[in-house]
Amino acid sequence: MKRLFLILCVLVFFVSSCKKLDDNYKQFIGDGEITYVGKADSLHLRGGDRRAELSWLLMSDPSVSSYKVYWNNRQDSLLGNLVKTEDVDTVRLIIDDLTEETHEFEVFLYDKDGNTSVLSSVVGKVYGPLYNRTLLNRLVREATSLRGDQLELSLAAAEETLLYSEVKYLNIHNELITHPIARGVETDILYDFPNGGSFEMRSAFKPDSLALDTFYTDFEPFETEMAVFVEDPLELSFETKVQYGTQEGQFAVLVSTDFNGVYDEENIGDATWTDITEEFDIATGTSDLASGIKNLDPYMKPSTPIYVAFTYTYRPDAGTPRNWTLGKVLVKSVEDGRVVGVDSEDLNIVVIGETDRDVAVPVSSGTKITFRGNTGLRDKPLVTWAISGPLE
Numbered sequence: 001m002k003r004l005f006l007i008l009c010v011l012v013f014f015v016s017s018c019k020k021l022d023d024n025y026k027q028f029i030g031d032g033e034i035t036y037v038g039k040a041d042s043l044h045l046r047g048g049d050r051r052a053e054l055s056w057l058l059m060s061d062p063s064v065s066s067y068k069v070y071w072n073n074r075q076d077s078l079l080g081n082l083v084k085t086e087d088v089d090t091v092r093l094i095i096d097d098l099t100e101e102t103h104e105f106e107v108f109l110y111d112k113d114g115n116t117s118v119l120s121s122v123v124g125k126v127y128g129p130l131y132n133r134t135l136l137n138r139l140v141r142e143a144t145s146l147r148g149d150q151l152e153l154s155l156a157a158a159e160e161t162l163l164y165s166e167v168k169y170l171n172i173h174n175e176l177i178t179h180p181i182a183r184g185v186e187t188d189i190l191y192d193f194p195n196g197g198s199f200e201m202r203s204a205f206k207p208d209s210l211a212l213d214t215f216y217t218d219f220e221p222f223e224t225e226m227a228v229f230v231e232d233p234l235e236l237s238f239e240t241k242v243q244y245g246t247q248e249g250q251f252a253v254l255v256s257t258d259f260n261g262v263y264d265e266e267n268i269g270d271a272t273w274t275d276i277t278e279e280f281d282i283a284t285g286t287s288d289l290a291s292g293i294k295n296l297d298p299y300m301k302p303s304t305p306i307y308v309a310f311t312y313t314y315r316p317d318a319g320t321p322r323n324w325t326l327g328k329v330l331v332k333s334v335e336d337g338r339v340v341g342v343d344s345e346d347l348n349i350v351v352i353g354e355t356d357r358d359v360a361v362p363v364s365s366g367t368k369i370t371f372r373g374n375t376g377l378r379d380k381p382l383v384t385w386a387i388s389g390p391l392e
Helices: 002-029 265-270
Strands: 041-047 052-058 064-071 076-081 089-095 102-111 120-125 140-146 150-155 162-170 176-182 187-191 198-205 220-223 234-243 251-256 307-314 323-333 339-341 348-352 360-363 368-371 382-387
Touching: 041 102, 041 120, 052 102, 052 120, 064 089, 076 089, 176 187, 234 251, 265 348, 307 323, 368 382
Parallel strands: none
Antiparallel strands: 041 052, 052 089, 064 076, 064 102, 102 120, 140 150, 150 187, 162 176, 162 198, 198 220, 234 323, 251 307, 307 382, 323 339, 323 368, 348 382, 360 368
16 A cells, blocks of 8 residues: 555656646747758768868758858858758858868758758868969979970879879970870870970879869979981891790890990990890790881981890709790881891801800701700800891
8 A cells, every 4th residue: 555655656746847847848938849940961061272162952841941051160151042842952052262271161951930950060171272382293204205296205103182284385386285194194195296395284183082173283394305316217026936944034135326346245245235125025935926026216326326136044043944046037127118137147146154065056047046055064154145237
């Protein structure tokens, strides 16, 4: 009986307390209820050049009629009207004249009676001159004049925020050309470019993928030197095959324009040789493989002969020697197909190292040469050179 009386007392006290709370609540809201309108949904910020774009969705509440945006600790604000349709609407708002820093924006929506939504807020970065001064133009590693009024640009890899670069120049027809270079391009050609001409370049950046504005470096001027071209450049082709052994990288193709034509170890060593092996297709098996045709123009100098060399190198610690056969060596002019040499039998053989047999053997009636290592002396290094005469 006592337990039942206690429960009844608690219930009476609870109902009485609730009524008092309800009376206190009505002191603030009067006889009506609080009405909230739909809030700015999916609020986003895109920072730009001393400005920002706010965007949000208007969902299903048809009563929304205006907005108010606060920033700078609510010292600045912006008001505007809205028209709600039957669909989900997107609102985009540009706010100008902002300081270059991180901002918080607060958005409230209102109906025609002044009822407000709950707060929506977003934080983001606004950019400006300070950011712009950190940007560096894309690096031009080299500018090379080519035949046919062309300039080849070699560029450094693009940094992450670079969008593209832009080149301007006057072409051979005195026309102003604007040429874009995509961020993924590291070698590009400027066509109808005057020999010894100049160009200027700037680069475009976005601080992040959603940034509102693109930022640019200043145009940077570049001068090019007048190029002197070989009047009638040469091209080279040959065939190779390989068998036996395991050693890699034994066969190479080289060119020189400062070799003095004295075919001995000392004078070969004093010359500057450029390795162009990777410019050709080189055999990997026992069938003859055509090398393809390589234009030697990039390696030639006006009024200066060029020498072509094929080398066979044996290294004692790199596996057993292989047999390399070279044939159908042909050098001819690009312009008129004039054959200037050389067949395999015209090559000058120079052996550097000890030998116990002939290591450069003419085959197929002298039209081919087989390079090979020693049968013994496998602990001795060996380099065999086969060098053309002067070609021009």
